[in-house]
Amino acid sequence: MQSIKNILLITGLTSTLVFGGCKSVLDINPKGNYSTGNYWRNQSDAVDGVTGIYNVLFEEDYTGFNEFVFDNCSDDQVRGGDHDYDAVIEDFSYDASTYSVRVGWRWKYETISRANNVLIYVPKITDIDAAIKNRCLGEAHFFRAFGYWRLLLIYGDAPIITEDDVLKSNYNKPKSTADQLRAQIETDLLAAADLLPESYGSADKGRVSKGTAWALLCKLYMEWNKLDKAVEVGEKVTTNANYGLATNYADNFKTATGNNSEMLLAIQTVDGQGSSDFITYHAPRNWNGWSFFYPTKGLVDEFEANDPRKNICIMQPGDQINVGTGIETYKADASYSGYHYAKFCAWKPSGGLDYSLKTPLLRSADIYLLVAEAKIRLHGAGAGDAELNAVRHRASAALTPVTNGTMKELMHERRVELCGENERHQDLIRWDKAGLVDIVAIYQKPKLAYDGSEISRGGKGRKFAKPKNYYFPMPQQEIDRSKGTLIQNPNF
Structure with a gap:
């Protein structure tokens, strides 16, 4: 996995780009206002435009936090924190107006929009190295696929917006079927795998590679029940040393070693410069966190007695935890379940959470x-x-x-x-x-x-x-905005 040093916020819900700053952006000076008429001029514009896609991953209502709320549905964890509306996610009584159901929609389409802009304008740039041009296009294809992948898993059906729609300002489209979404994701990932480099040097750590595209394609084929194809593309990851498993499991969850060969996609947070809220939501409240996700006894008991992953992953009553400034004893009353996820916590020696801990989104172990x-x-x-x-x-x-x-x-x-x-x-x-x-x-x-x-x-x-709760309802506000173009998912 690779580390991106300079993240820009580039908004592009249509074809306009505005450079600015927000709490999740690395510390840079605003660079002014741009439009498609005076941007996309050269290699620097192309690279910055693509880096702006990565920036969306920081968003709290996207992979910075909200996407992980959906796993509260599982038997592995229970909700913490003070978001009462997350209760209806956990007990399957949500509806089309539920906050957690609706807020992520925007950021998935923001990812798709920024990718579409790259795919429209980068091919026209002549002042650019051919390899960089291919990489930029491959990254855009990957992230468009990633946006549609998250829409597929959460909503099942959703509108598909491509370059042609942007050029025609055709945004109010009916939703596509799950199979149409799968076909679009497949097309984009195959293009990404063809265009992206196999690996990167240290200056570009954090960018997606061929292995990242193959890995997400493997996950798509498994969800699609195309098992032969899943093996075919998955083995492109498992047999390639560039994507080998980290030497130690714990390496994936340490600030110094998080960017290893196994980490195919992670949010590249940097303490003091730019970070998501992922670590804050996981750490105990008495140790600088917000305590929103608690493992259950069922998960903890699943670990074998001699499996070191248990202590790497889970804080249990009596554990001695290094919180940077000293060793503290974890107590059962720190959470509703008596547990926290240790793997998503790190502290600085000077005190406070260490926001250089990367948020894992895709690992080779998953593909194995x-x-x-x-x-x-x-x-x-x-x-x-x-x-x-x-x-x-x-x-x-x-x-x-x-x-x-x-x-x-x-x-x-x-x-x-x-x-x-x-x-x-x-x-x-x-x-x-x-x-x-x-x-x-x-x-x-x-x-x-x-x-x-x-x-x-x-x-x-x-x-x-079943089958209602395989998916969540389409956000009611999006249906209302479409003025009848979007139709709610069945059973909602």
Whole structure:
């Protein structure tokens, strides 16, 4: 993974670009007002314009926080914090006006809009190195796919806006079907993989690569139930040393080593310059955080006794935690469940949270396990052992190797390896659709605290309605703005 040093805020809901600043932007001086008539002149404009797409990832109502609220639906975590409206996400009683349902819509389309601008204007630039030009176009294709990927997972159906629509100012479009979204995502990711470099030097760490595109394409094919294709593109990641697993699991969650070969996409926060609120939402309140996400006993008990990932991932009562200025004892009353995610917390020696901790959005380990899953589902027990054991052995040589692994072992490994990384709810949905689990029965069970009691807030068993709750409703405000063009999702 790579580190981007200078992030610009470039807004482009239509074709106008305005340079400015906000709380999530690196510390730069505003550069004035621009339009498509006086921008997109040279290589510098192209690179800055693309970097502005990355900037959207900082947004609190997007990957900076809100996207992770949707995994409160899962059995792995319970909501904390003071957002009462998050309760309806957790218990599936949300509607089209729920805050968490509607606020992220804008930022997904902001990502898509900025990508469209790059795809329209960068091809016309002549004062640019050919390799940089291809990279810029590849990054735009990737992030347009990423925006549609998040729309697909959350809403199922959504409008597709491409370059042609921008040029014709054709924004009020009916929603496309989930399969049409999948086809658009596939097209963009194939283009991205063709255009992007395989790896980067230190000056460009943080930018997406061919491996990032292949990885997201693997995830798309798994969601699409195209298992053969998932294996084909997934192995482009698992067999390439550029995307190898980090030497130690913990390396992915340390400020000094977060940008390693395994980290295919992460938010490139820099303490004191630009950061998302991800770490703030995860850290305990008494140690500078806001305490919004709490692991459940079910997740904690899933770890094997000799799995070091448990202590890397989870704070438990009695744990000694280095909060920068000293060692503190974690106490059960720090959260409703008695746990916090340790993997998403870091403190500076001088005190306060260390915002240089990267927010992981896509790791190679995820792809190793998806390839293993696809092979098991295609060819039976044992077919995914190599990929399963690669992940387990990286965690600890003391973990017993899997032999003739089935979906049971695969599900276990994904749950512990990727805990808190916004995968569990989508995993359970994918497996339920394939008839591999009963998501209704799983979510009927209460969420338990460290002592085995039902968590006092958000712990009651929930009623998951199929197929309604596979997706969330389209935001009512978007339907209203469309004046009848957009039609609400079924069952809402």
